[in-house]
Amino acid sequence: MGVVLSLDEKKKHEGSIQPLVDLTKADMGRVNELILSKAGSDVEMIPEVANHLISSGGKRLRPMLTLASARMCGYEGDGHVKLATSVEFMHTxxxxxxxxVDESDxxxxxSTARTIWGNQASVLVGDFLLGQAFKMMVDVGSLEALDVLATSASIIAEGEVMQLAAxxxxxxxxxEYLAVIKAKTxxxxxxxxxxxxxxxxxxxxxxxxxxSYGLNLGLAFQLVDDALDYGGSARDLGKNVGDDFREGKITMPLLLSYRRGTAEERTFWKKSIEEGANDDSALEKAxxxxxxxxxxxxxxxxxxxxxEIARDALAPLAxxxxxxxxxxxxDFCISRVN
Known part of the structure; x- marks a missing residue:
């Protein structure tokens, strides 16, 4: 039997990113200034490529997590601003x-940086941003924080290779798919x-x-992105609906459909994903x-x-x-799909 929620209850579970935005607003202003400063270079193409993506309207959720988690634990210095900027550079x-890798347009x-400046410039500017990120981590002077972020950089790279193999x-x-998104996202x-x-x-x-909160929030975030690629809109996604399908990406909705389908339907999936028969009519069928x-x-x-695991992880905290x-x-991350 389904559960019927009142309109007030539905609204409560929709969540919002706005309280986090408001709480971190002053610190995010400092992060944004540092982003612009550290993305600068005498090599003209570097700030051009970096700022193309940095200024493209992402929510900057990850650096806000760093700022908020530091503040909720009573931090009063300025190292959290450098670490938050490092996190954003790693993400960028x-x-x-x-x-x-995905040949995304x-x-x-x-338009992606690769379609404007080419693949080589995109990869090299990404490497430059990683270098800047690690310099800021060193500036903060916390070996433990450096270890955590350096380890995550290695895990992300492993996730990319795992995705390539799959x-x-x-x-x-x-x-196997959950292992990929656990590493990548x-x-x-x-x-x-x-x-x-x-x-x-x-x-x-x-x-x-x-x-634990961050890990499980990241898994939830990616799974909602997976769902949005087939059930969302280009406005929500920042890309075209069905791009994962056209790029032959293995995602959760696709895996579940393949497992649950008939032999004939599994043949369709293999032709679409493995052989690239993924035009608009195939997407509609998918x-x-x-x-x-x-x-x-x-x-x-x-x-x-x-x-819910992320929510429970926070429960014991003050x-x-x-x-x-x-x-x-x-709730905000999950309600994007509603």
């Missing part, structure tokens, strides 16, 4: 590299949330709680199959599961405005 570098509604392979299991969310309590000198329990087998809805349900804002972010 990953996007530049991703677009080259659109990012956040704009590309267009319809025999990829759900566990959730690792940076986790690190972003953990370095705040580290520089604040918080207890191990608080540090572990925020690490979305129809996903709807028939509840694959999009079940992907969102899995996202909710990880969202009540603060930052804690409330981080809880709101969970």
């Amino acid at each position: 570098a990953t996007l530049l590299h991703d677009d080259v 659109l990012r956040r509604g704009k 590309a267009k392979n319809m025999e990829t299991t759900e566990d 959730a690792a940076l969310f986790s690190a972003a949330a953990e370095v705040g309590p580290i520089i604040a000198g918080a207890s191990r329990a608080d540090r572990v709680a925020l690490r 979305i129809g199959l996903m709807t028939r087998y509840g694959a999009i809805a079940d992907t969102v349900q899995r996202a909710r599961h990880f969202g 009540a603060t405005p930052e804690k409330d804002a981080l809880i709101d972010v969970i």
Whole structure:
């Protein structure tokens, strides 16, 4: 039997990123200034490529996690601003590299850097941003924070290779796919949330709680992105609906549909993904199959599961405005698909 929510209850569970934005506004102003400063270079193409993506309208959720987690643990210095900027540079570098690997033409509604300046420039500017990120981590002077972010950079790279190995392979299991997104997406969310309590000198329990929160929020975030690619809009995605399908990406809705389908339908999926028969009519059929087998809805349900783990991770922490804002972010990330 389904659960019927009142309009007030629905609104409560929609969540909002605004409380987090408001709480971190002053610090994010400093982060944005540092981003512009550290993205500068005498090599003209570097700031051009970097600013093309940096200024393209992302929510900057990851650096806000660093700022909020530091503040909620009582941090009063300025190292969190440098670490938050490092996190954003790591994320931006990953996007530049991703677009080259995926041969993507659109990012956040704009042409990707690779389509304007070429693949080589995108990769090299991504490397420059990673270098700047690590210089700022060193400036902060926390070996523990440096270790957490350096480890996440390594894990992200491993995730990229894992995804490459699984590309267009319809025999990829759900566990294998979750391992990919845990590395590719959730690792940076986790690190972003953990370095705040580290520089604040918080207890191990608080540090572990925020690490778990970030990890599970990242998993939920990516699964919702997976669902949006087949059930969202270009405005929500910042790219065209169905781009994952056209690029032959293995994602959760696709895996579930493949597993649950008939032998004939599995042949369709293999031709579409492994052989590239993925025109508009194939996309329409793919979305129809996903709807028939509840694959999009079940992907969102899995996202909710990880969202609840993130919520439970924060439960023991002391009540603060930052804690409330981080809880709101969970609901916001999942409600994007509604």
